Amino acid sequence: EIVMTQSPAALSVSPGERATLSCRASQSVRTNLAWYQQKPGQAPRLLIYSASTRATGIPARFSGSGSGTEFSLTISSLQSDDFAVYYCQQYHDWPPMTFGQGTKVEI
C-alpha cells in the first residue's frame, strides 16, 4: 500500500497570503495524484487531478505541481472561503487508493 504523508498538519495564514501544502508518496505515483478541499460538515470537493489539472469550476488561484513522490498544492492568495482541510490522494497503485492525513489551513 502506498502511504501518503502531508505536511504540515496545520498551516496558519492570513487572507491574501500564499499557502503551499506538501504531499509525499512512499513510492512513485507518477502524476496520478488528486487534491481535495473539505470544509466542516461537507464532503470533499475535487480541486486538482493528474497532479496539476484543475477540476471544472476551480479558481485559478489553486495550482498543483510535482511528480513521482513529491507534490504541492499552492493557493496563491488565500480568500476566506479557502480555509479548510486539504487532502491528497494517489490513484497510481491500487487497491487501495490512499489519501494523506490532511492539512488544515486556518486563519
Add this chain to the structure above:
Amino acid sequence: QVQLLESGPGLVKPSQTLSLTCTVFGGSISRAGYYWNWIRQPAGKGLEWIGRIYISGSTEYNPSLKSRVTISVDRAKNQFSLKLSSVTAADTAVYYCATSPDLANWFDPWGQGTLVTVSS
C-alpha cells in the same frame, strides 16, 4: 453532473451488518466508463477508500476490509449499496459514496455523506 445521496440506518449494533445505499440522480448508473465508490471518514480523521463497483458488477475492495465488505448495484433503481459485516466501534464514521472515471480514479462528485455509529 450526477448527484449522489446516501441513505441507511444511522445506528448499528456491534457484530451486526452495516447497510447503506447510494442513489444516483441526474444520470444513469449504467453509463459506461464510471465506477461507483464507497469511502469513509471517522470523526476528526482522514479518508479511507472502501471499494468500488462497475456496472458490469465487477468489484474491487480495500484489502484491509475485503473480508467484510460487499458492494452491489441495482440498475433498475439507479442505486448501489454497501454491506459491511461484523462491525465494531472502529467502523463508526461518515460514509460517502462517490463516482470515479475509468482509468482515472479520482473521486468526483461525492454524496453529502451519512454518519453511521456502531453502538449497543
